Amino acid sequence: MASQSDNVSSPIEDFSPTVFFGAIIAIGLLIAFALYDTELATARFAAVQSWATHNFGWLFVGTANVLLVASGFIAITRIGDMRLGGADAKPAYSPMSWFAMLFSAGMGIGLLFYGVAEPVMHFSNPPISSFSDPGATLPQGLARNAQHAMGLTYLHWGLHAWGIYAVIGLALAYIAYNRGKPLNLGTFLNTAFPWLPKIVVDLIDIMAITATVCGVAASLGFGASQINAGLELLLGVPETGVVKAIIITVVTGLATLSVAMGLDAGIKRLSEGNMALALGLAIFVFVAGPTVFLLDSFIQNLGYYIQRFVYLSTWTESYTAEDWQSNWTIFYYAWWISWSPFVGIFIARISYGRTIREFVGGVLLVPSLFTFAWMTIFGDSALYIELFGHGGLSEAINSSMPDALFAFLGHYPLSQIASGLAILIVATFFVTSADSGALVTAMIASGGHQEARFVPRVTWAIAIGVLAGALLYAGGLQALQTAAIVTGLPFALVLLAMCYGLLKMLLEKQPPVTQLPGLETGSDEPVTAPAPSAG
Template sequence: MNKLKIFFKKQPVFIISVIIALFVIVYGYLANDVLNTVSGSIMSFVSENFGWLYVACVFCFIMFLLFIALSKWGNIKLGKDDDKPEYSNFSWFAMLFCGATGIGLVFWSIAEPLSHYVSPPQGVEAGTVSAAEFSIRTCFLHWGITQFACFAIVGLGLAYFQFRKGKSALISNLLEPLIGEKATKGVFGKIIDIFSVVVTFAGVATSLGLGVSQICGGLNYLADVPNNSKTWLIVIVVITCIFLLSAISGVNKGIKILSSVNTCIAIALLILAFIIGPKIPILNTLVNSTGQHIQNFFSDVTMINAFGDNSWIMNWRVFYYAWFIAWCPFVGMFIARISKGRTIREFIIGAVIAPTIFTILWLSVFGTIALNVSDSWSLTELANIIASPETAVFIVFEKYPLSKLLSVLVIILLAVFFITSADSATYSLSMMTSDGDMEPPVYKKIIWGVIEAAIAFLLLSAGSLKPLQTISIAASLPFLFIMIAMCPALIKELKKEKNWKNF
C-alpha cells in the first residue's frame, strides 16, 4: 500500500489520466447513445456561444506567428546558441507533416471538396463553378495554415521553454511566466497536464478510428473483405503491434524512418494521381485557387455571420478549428521534440509554411480529380457518396485509369499514416505523463498504445466514434484559453533574452 501511495504521489498525471481513459472506454462502449446525446449538447453549446472566439483566436494565432517570425526574435535558437538541428531538413519536414496532418488529409481529400460543392454555405449555389471554387479554397484553409498555426503555437512554446530555458516538456510550464513556478508545480499545473492528456487521447483515438474505417471500407470496396468488427480488430491489432514496436524503438529510429517512408509514398501517390488525372484542370485549379485563397484569406479565416444562418460555419469551420486545438497538446509536443537547434523563424517556416504548401498541392490534385467527374452523378447521388466518406475516394477513382493501383496506394498510405500518427501520439502521451521526460519508459508507451487502439475499436464496435470526437472538440474550449495565455507568456520570456535587440 505504501508503495502504491508513493507511486501515485510521483505519477499523479499518469494514473489519473489512465483511469479517465479506462472510464471512457467502458462508458463509451456500454452507453454510447447517452454519451452521444450528452456530447452533442455540449458541442452545440460550445459552438453556438464560443464559435466567434475560435474564429478570432485562430486568426490571432496566425498573426502572432507572423509577427514573431518577422521580428528579431526569429533568429533566437530553440536551444543553446551553438546547438545544431538534430535531423536533416527532409527528415524534419517528413516528421512534421506525418505527425501533424496524419490520417485526416487523406480521409477527406476527396469527400470534403465534394461536400462543399454539393452543400455550400448560404449565398453560394450548389453544383456551380462558384461552389467548386469555394470548395477548393475552403479545403486549402481547413487543411493548411489554420491547423498548422494552431499546432505551432504550442510547439514553439514547448520547444523554447524546453530547449532554451531548460524546462521539462509539460504544457503547464508554458504558463509559468504568468502564474509562477509554484502554481505550475502544484495542483493547478497537474490539472492542466491531465486535461491536456485527456484531450489528446480522445482526439487521437477518434482519428485512428476514422483511419481504420477507411482502410476497411477500401478493402471491402476493392476486394470484398467483410467490413465488420472482426476485420476492424485484425487491422487494429496488426497496426498497433507495428506502431508499438516503432514507438519503443524511439524517435531516431521508428518515427523518423516511418515518416520518411510515408512522405515518399505520399509524394509517389501525388505524382501518379497528377499523371493519371486531368493535368491542365489541376494546374488551373492550383493557380486559380491559390490566388483566391490569398485574395479571400482574411474574410474566409474570420468567416462568421453577424446576421443570418451560421450552421455551415459551425459544422465545418468552427468544428475544424476546435478539432485542431484538441490535437495541439500532442502535435505541439511532438514537433517541439524534433525541432531542437532550429531558430524560431526556421521553426515557423517548417511547421507552418512548408506543410501548408504541400497541402495546397495535394488538395489541388485530389480536389480537381473529385470535382472533374462530379457531373457523372446528380447532386443527390453525390450527397449519397459523401455520406460514406471512407469509400468516396475509391468510388471517384473508378472514373480514372489505374484506379486499383491508386486505391491500393491510398490504403497503404492510410496504414502508414495510422502507424506514424499513433506512434507520435504514443510518444507524446508518454512524455506528458512522465513529467516531460524526453525518453519516457517503455511500459507507458505500451499502455498508451493499447488504450488508443482499444478506444478506437470499442467505439467503432459500438457504432459511432462521434461521441468521443465531440467530447474532444468540446474539451478544446478550456485548452483554447490555455493557448491564449501561452502567447503573452512566450513574449514575456523572449523579452528576457540577453541582448535580444542584437539578434
C-alpha cells in the same frame, strides 16, 4: 551522441502519479460510458457537440486567429532573430531533413480521409455565404461553388492549423533550448506563471494527455472506417462495427509492438516508407488525371485563398442560423487544438538551432503549401469529374465519406492497384499515428523526457486503440468528432495563456542559455524524436 535527457533527472524521478493516473481515470471513464449504454452515450455525445459548437464557436475561431497573428508578429519583429539554443547553436538537422519531418507532420490519415471528400461535399452542400450559391445549377454558379469549396478546404487545412502548432511548438522549444527546462507543457506554465498552483498545472497536463489521446483516437477511427471501406471494395469484407474493431485491434497491436521496439528500430523506417508511398499515389493521380487543370487550379486556389483570407478567417455564420460551420470549421479547429500538444512537442523536438523566424516560417509555410498541393491534386481532380466528367462522386460521398477515396480512384486506370496502395498508406499512417501518439503522451506523463519508459509507452498505445474502438462503437464518427471538440474546448484557453506567456518571456531580457548535450553538434544524427501525423 548524448541525448537531451542526460541534462535532466531520470524518468522515474519525474514520474507524476497525479498526471499519469488522473489521465488514465479520465480516459477510462470516457470508455466506460461509451460502452455501458451506447444509445445514451450517442445522445449525450450529440448534445455535448451541439452545445460546444453553438456556444463556443467564436472561441475556436478567435483562438485560431490570435495564434496565427501572434506567430506572424513574432516572425517579423526582432524577436525572429533569436536562435533556439542560443546565438552559437547549430541546427540539429539540415534544412532538407527538417523540412522532410515537417512534411511528415503535415501528412496523416486526415488528408487521405478528407482529400477527396471535403472539396466535393463543400461543392455539393455549400454553406450560405456571399461567395457560394447553395441552389446553383447553371455552370457559372457551379464554378463559383467549386472555387469556394477549395477556398474552405484551404482554410481548414492551411495557415490557421499550423499557426496553432507554431505557437505551442515555439513555446516548448524556447523553454527547453533557451531556458534549459524539460520539454513539457507543465514546465512551460510553471516558468511563465510561477504563481499557478501545482494542482492546476497537473490538471492541464492531464487535459493535454486526454486531448492528445482523443485527437489521435479520432484519427484512428477515421482510418479504421476508410480501411474497412477499401477492404469491402477490393475483397468484399462487410463494413461493420466488428470489422472496424478488428482493424483497430490489429493495427493497435502493431503500433504497440513498434512503440515497444523504439523509434529507430521501427517507426522511423515505417514513416519514411509511408511518405514515399503517399507521394507515389499523389504523383499517380496528378499524371493520370487532368494535369493542366490541376496546375491552373493550384494557382487560382492560392489566389482565392489570399484574396478572401480575412473573410474566411473571421466568418462565423452569425447571420444565417445554419449548422454548416459547426460541422466543419469548428470541428477542424477543435481537432487541431486537441492535436496541438502532440504535434507541438514533435516540432519543438526537431527544431534546435533554428532562428525563431526560420521556425515560424518553416512551420507555417512548408506544411501548408504541401497540404494545399495535396488537396488540389485530389480535391480538384474530384471536382473535375463532377464538373466536366461522368459525375456521380457527390452522391457516393454524401452517402459514405469513408468510400470517397475509393469511389474517386475508380475513375482512374489501375484502380484496383491504386486502391490497394491507398489502403496500405492509410494502415501505415494508422500505425505511425498510434505509435507516435503513445510516445508523446508518455513524454508528457513523465515530465518531458524523450526516453519515456516501456510500460507507459505501451499503456498509452493500448489506451488510444481502446478509446478509438469504444467511441466508434458508441456513436460512429460523430462520437469521434465530439471527443475532439470536447477536449479541444478547454485547451483553447490553455493555448491562449501559453501564447501570452511566450510573448511575455520573449519580450523580456533573455537569461543565459543552458546548453543541451547532444544538440549542439549540428549533425543529422537522429535524436529520438517522434514523428506524428497532424490529423
